[in-house]
Amino acid sequence: MGTHDSKNVxxxxxxxxxxxxxxxxxxxxxxxxxxxxxQGTKSLQGVIGASFKALAYETSTxxxxxxxxxxxxxxxxATDPLIRDSxxxxxxxxxxxxxxxxxxxxxxDKADWENSERKTKSLHYEETSKILKNFLKRKNPSxxxxxxxxxxxxxxxxxxxxxxxxxxxxxxxxxxxxxxEGEKTPVFISSIYNHKKSxxxxxxxxxxxxxxxxxxxxxxHHIFDARELFSGSIEPITFGDTGHVMLIDSKGVVIDxxxxxxxxxxxxxxxxxxxTRPEPHWVKTIGDGHGGKELSIIGFSPLSLTRNYTSxxxxxxxxxxxxxxSDELFAPMNKLFLxxxxxxxxxxxxxxxMGSMAAKRIVQPIRRLQNAAARIGKGExxxxxxxxxxxxxxxxxxxxxxxxxxxxxxxxxxxxxxxxKTKEFRYLKEYTDSILMSVPxxxxxxxxxxxxxxxxxxxxxxxxxxxxxxxxKDLLSLNLNLVEPWRVLYxxxxxxxxxxxxxxxxxxxxxxxxxxxxxxxLAPKDLTSLQSMQQTIRLKDKIFAYQIFDLILQERSEKHxxxxxRNVTEEVDLQDQLALAEKLSxxxxxxxxxxxxxxxxxxxxxxxxxxxxxxKDPKKVKKYAQKVxxxxxxxxxxxxxMSGYVRAPSTAxxxxxxxxxxxxxxxxxAILASYSNDIQLEKNFSSIPxxxxxxxxxxxxxxxxxxxxxxxxxxxxxxxxxxxxQNGNVVATIKDTGPGIPQEYLSKIYDPFFTTxxxxxxxxxxxxxxxxxxxxxxxxxxxxxxxxxxxxxxVMFPAHQNDC
Amino acid sequence: MSFIExxxxxxxxxxxxxxxxxxxxxxxxxxxxxxxNVIEAENGEEGMALMKTGANMLQVGLIICDIRMxxxxxxxxxxxxxxxAPSIPIMVVTGYPDSELAVxxxxxxxxxxxxxxVEKEKLLEKVKEVLSSEQEFDYV
Numbered sequence: 001m002g003t004h005d006s007k008n009v010x011x012x013x014x015x016x017x018x019x020x021x022x023x024x025x026x027x028x029x030x031x032x033x034x035x036x037x038x039q040g041t042k043s044l045q046g047v048i049g050a051s052f053k054a055l056a057y058e059t060s061t062x063x064x065x066x067x068x069x070x071x072x073x074x075x076x077x078a079t080d081p082l083i084r085d086s087x088x089x090x091x092x093x094x095x096x097x098x099x100x101x102x103x104x105x106x107x108x109d110k111a112d113w114e115n116s117e118r119k120t121k122s123l124h125y126e127e128t129s130k131i132l133k134n135f136l137k138r139k140n141p142s143x144x145x146x147x148x149x150x151x152x153x154x155x156x157x158x159x160x161x162x163x164x165x166x167x168x169x170x171x172x173x174x175x176x177x178x179x180x181e182g183e184k185t186p187v188f189i190s191s192i193y194n195h196k197k198s199x200x201x202x203x204x205x206x207x208x209x210x211x212x213x214x215x216x217x218x219x220x221h222h223i224f225d226a227r228e229l230f231s232g233s234i235e236p237i238t239f240g241d242t243g244h245v246m247l248i249d250s251k252g253v254v255i256d257x258x259x260x261x262x263x264x265x266x267x268x269x270x271x272x273x274x275x276t277r278p279e280p281h282w283v284k285t286i287g288d289g290h291g292g293k294e295l296s297i298i299g300f301s302p303l304s305l306t307r308n309y310t311s312x313x314x315x316x317x318x319x320x321x322x323x324x325x326s327d328e329l330f331a332p333m334n335k336l337f338l339x340x341x342x343x344x345x346x347x348x349x350x351x352x353x354m355g356s357m358a359a360k361r362i363v364q365p366i367r368r369l370q371n372a373a374a375r376i377g378k379g380e381x382x383x384x385x386x387x388x389x390x391x392x393x394x395x396x397x398x399x400x401x402x403x404x405x406x407x408x409x410x411x412x413x414x415x416x417x418x419x420x421k422t423k424e425f426r427y428l429k430e431y432t433d434s435i436l437m438s439v440p441x442x443x444x445x446x447x448x449x450x451x452x453x454x455x456x457x458x459x460x461x462x463x464x465x466x467x468x469x470x471x472x473k474d475l476l477s478l479n480l481n482l483v484e485p486w487r488v489l490y491x492x493x494x495x496x497x498x499x500x501x502x503x504x505x506x507x508x509x510x511x512x513x514x515x516x517x518x519x520x521x522l523a524p525k526d527l528t529s530l531q532s533m534q535q536t537i538r539l540k541d542k543i544f545a546y547q548i549f550d551l552i553l554q555e556r557s558e559k560h561x562x563x564x565x566r567n568v569t570e571e572v573d574l575q576d577q578l579a580l581a582e583k584l585s586x587x588x589x590x591x592x593x594x595x596x597x598x599x600x601x602x603x604x605x606x607x608x609x610x611x612x613x614x615x616k617d618p619k620k621v622k623k624y625a626q627k628v629x630x631x632x633x634x635x636x637x638x639x640x641x642m643s644g645y646v647r648a649p650s651t652a653x654x655x656x657x658x659x660x661x662x663x664x665x666x667x668x669x670a671i672l673a674s675y676s677n678d679i680q681l682e683k684n685f686s687s688i689p690x691x692x693x694x695x696x697x698x699x700x701x702x703x704x705x706x707x708x709x710x711x712x713x714x715x716x717x718x719x720x721x722x723x724x725x726q727n728g729n730v731v732a733t734i735k736d737t738g739p740g741i742p743q744e745y746l747s748k749i750y751d752p753f754f755t756t757x758x759x760x761x762x763x764x765x766x767x768x769x770x771x772x773x774x775x776x777x778x779x780x781x782x783x784x785x786x787x788x789x790x791x792x793x794x795v796m797f798p799a800h801q802n803d804c
Numbered sequence: 805m806s807f808i809e810x811x812x813x814x815x816x817x818x819x820x821x822x823x824x825x826x827x828x829x830x831x832x833x834x835x836x837x838x839x840x841n842v843i844e845a846e847n848g849e850e851g852m853a854l855m856k857t858g859a860n861m862l863q864v865g866l867i868i869c870d871i872r873m874x875x876x877x878x879x880x881x882x883x884x885x886x887x888x889a890p891s892i893p894i895m896v897v898t899g900y901p902d903s904e905l906a907v908x909x910x911x912x913x914x915x916x917x918x919x920x921x922v923e924k925e926k927l928l929e930k931v932k933e934v935l936s937s938e939q940e941f942d943y944v
Contacts, residue, residue: 599899599920600824606921607830614837631826 021355049282052299060320064305086124128160145228201263230256243324275300294326442565485537601631656690670706684722689799704766712738821851848881
């Protein structure tokens with residue numbers, strides 16, 4: 001563990017503790033505060049809404065009463081007898097006329113009216129106007145807001161006015177229809193409308209004038225400036241900076257508002273629909289009808305009394321509408337939010353500070369523990385920790401103390417052990433190293449890429465290079481003077497790598513000593529020479545035998561191969577001497593053979609001589625003496641025959657030998673020697689490569705074989721000699737038509753002194769010599785024979801490769 | 805001496821195995837001159853066949869054998885005889901002087917190993933020596 005990591009870890013625990021405390025303490029607090037904020041906001045909205053509603057309701061009631069009062073006053077005015085009489089008088093002139101005449105009369109009256117310039121007004125007109133003017137002397141808002149007050153009869157003819165308005169005939173048919181015809185409503189209240197002459201939006205009230213039989217005979221018209229009429233009831237009601245009440249009709253047309261002009265059409269139909277419900281209530285809406293688009297709280301209330309008049313008149317209802325701008329309305333809520341946020345921040349800070357202090361208290365001893373543990377881990381000697389927190393940490397510290405103690409104890413034990421083992425290991429390594437370094441044989445280990453992985457001092461000596469420059473190279477890249485021998489070695493290792501069979505310990509049985517057989521001293525001995533193994537390389541004047549072995553390293557699955565190189569120069573010299581000795585031993589065998597061959601006739605000669613000494617019968621003496629003579633002659637012939645073998649020269653050097661040429665020479669000698677002309681000879685020679693050998697020895701092989709064949713045929717028969725090249729070998733076949741060799745003799749024919757020839761005619765060495773020579777040159781000899789048909793010998797020699 | 809001479813005719817026969825007729829003849833004349841009854845075989849095979857005929861297994865008191873012979877040679881013949889008639893003593897008379905072979909044959913139970921040519925006196929002396937020694941019976 002690096003210092004950087006441990007620092008991170010130290011900060012981690014404290015932070016974790018603080019964060020945990022914050023999580024546990026602050027999170028519920030924040031949640032509760034948020035909850036209370038929302039709950040508070042909701043309640044506050046409810047309270048505001050309710051108070052707005054109450055305000056709207058109160059205002060609506062007030063206006064209802066205002067309108068109710070006006071209606072009552074006008075009803076009383078309408079029943080004034082002077083006004084009624086004035087209308088009746090006017091009616092008397094017109095009532096009996098048909099409509100056409102009435103129109104002419106009214107046309108005339110109108111022309112008179114216009115020409116008279118209101119100076120020739122009838123008396124009843126003046127009276128009615130006076131009554132109307134008196135009515136306006138009342139001190140109430142309606143009087144001030146009045147723009148016109150006049151009376152018309154049922155034909156629309158003006159019967160009196162406070163200010164000469166309107167024209168002679170008032171032609172508002174809708175008012176007449178509502179009051180005099182059809183429904184006959186008691187009061188008509190118009191919608192807000194704009195008169196052409198006066199700029200202000202106007203509102204018309206109309207009341208029917210009835211005769212004594214309650215028949216409507218005229219109409220009392222009162223036209224107000226709408227704003228002036230209601231402003232006294234509505235505009236004083238304000239709260240805060242923007243809070244106010246307004247009066248609208250159900251189509252969203254403003255009747256009175258401190259801010260908006262009368263007659264203004266509220267743009268938002270949804271808002272209008274929301275605030276024109278039949279019962280007083282409050283709503284939350286988006287948009288306030290005054291241009292704002294924020295959330296607004298609006299209280300509203302219908303004018304329930306006035307509805308009875310406006311609804312039949314125009315189908316409109318009137319509503320009050322209490323409202324305050326969003327900014328102002330939500331200011332307390334925002335303040336609440338601010339307070340709660342501040343409380344949250346303060347409490348989180350408090351928890352953080354206190355948590356940090358608490359965490360420090362907890363973490364401090366743990367840090368000390370950690371430091372101590374780290375130092376113990378590094379193997380330093382650490383004094384016992386003194387932590388007295390009275391909790392698990394103290395217990396942990398005690399554990400660490402006892403662990404530390406134990407560790408220090410076992411450490412010192414371990415150190416000794418490690419020292420001891422290291423010493424042993426070093427000794428063993430040096431031991432094995434020095435074995436490998438001091439063995440006289442060179443040892444080289446190759447990895448699977450044939451690169452040198454290890455070599456010992458003996459190898460370094462051979463190639464005169466240090467091990468550093470050897471390792472990692474292969475045999476061919478060592479910059480050696482003699483390339484050829486190393487290539488042989490390299491190829492051998494490579495070949496071993498590619499063809500090596502699985503390592504096996506089987507096969508080394510105890511077959512050698514299973515059956516003991518006394519050896520026929522004349523049986524051929526298999527002497528394996530180092531030369532015949534051919535696993536040697538020659539480096540300058542030294543000869544090295546090499547052996548390739550598999551190296552099994554358990555830890556690594558890769559295959560390793562080693563080479564053991566042994567300087568066998570002396571052995572090879574010895575071997576040459578041995579070869580000579582072998583030759584001499586051949587001579588020894590020969591002398592043994594000679595002994596055998598000569599001792600047998602000697603037995604006869606000696607035995608018969610002894611018999612003759614004791615014999616008195618001259619006939620018998622003569623007979624035995626003759627035998628002595630015969631045996632002596634035989635002995636001399638044996639000695640004569642043997643001289644052929646003994647004189648065989650063996651001094652010549654090896655050279656390339658043409659087998660065909662040698663066979664020709666051998667045939668000549670063999671046939672000459674047979675003193676016979678009855679042998680039919682067939683030669684099937686092919687063009688064959690030469691063989692590297694001593695000329696005389698090759699000739700000896702074929703001479704012996706041919707002599708055998710010629711002798712076997714008894715001088716009569718057919719001899720077929722053929723040669724051919726086969727897979728880099730030279731094969732010569734000699735076929736005769738002799739009597740054949742019995743099956744039981746076939747395994748013995750190469751034994752020395754084995755012969756089927758008559759006593760004295762063969763030494764039994766011919767085929768033995770042939771066999772020895774063929775094997776010497778790495779060749780092979782085969783024989784097949786069938787009785788009465790003939791025998792075939794085929795001899796194979798490896799051809800000499802002169803391309804290298 | 806006289807005891808052996810007297811008993812020789814009753815003691816039975818000596819089998820001579822050698823491939824040389826002259827050698828057999830010389831040995832026969834020598835042995836007969838000492839009153840031994842001699843039967844001959846030309847090689848190991850014939851010698852073994854001869855031992856199986858008649859009462860030869862009981863009558864033959866000594867076998868004199870050559871080593872180098874065609875067909876079954878002396879060593880094989882000795883192995884066979886030692887297996888089938890272990891109590892009959894065997895003497896080797898051979899033209900081939902080989903001390904290793906001599907030792908191995910003596911270890912096998914061959915009584916003596918003589919190298920040709922053998923003088924008459926020596927032959928008879930050795931034969932009598934062998935015959936006078938205790939016979940080895942394998943009672944098991």
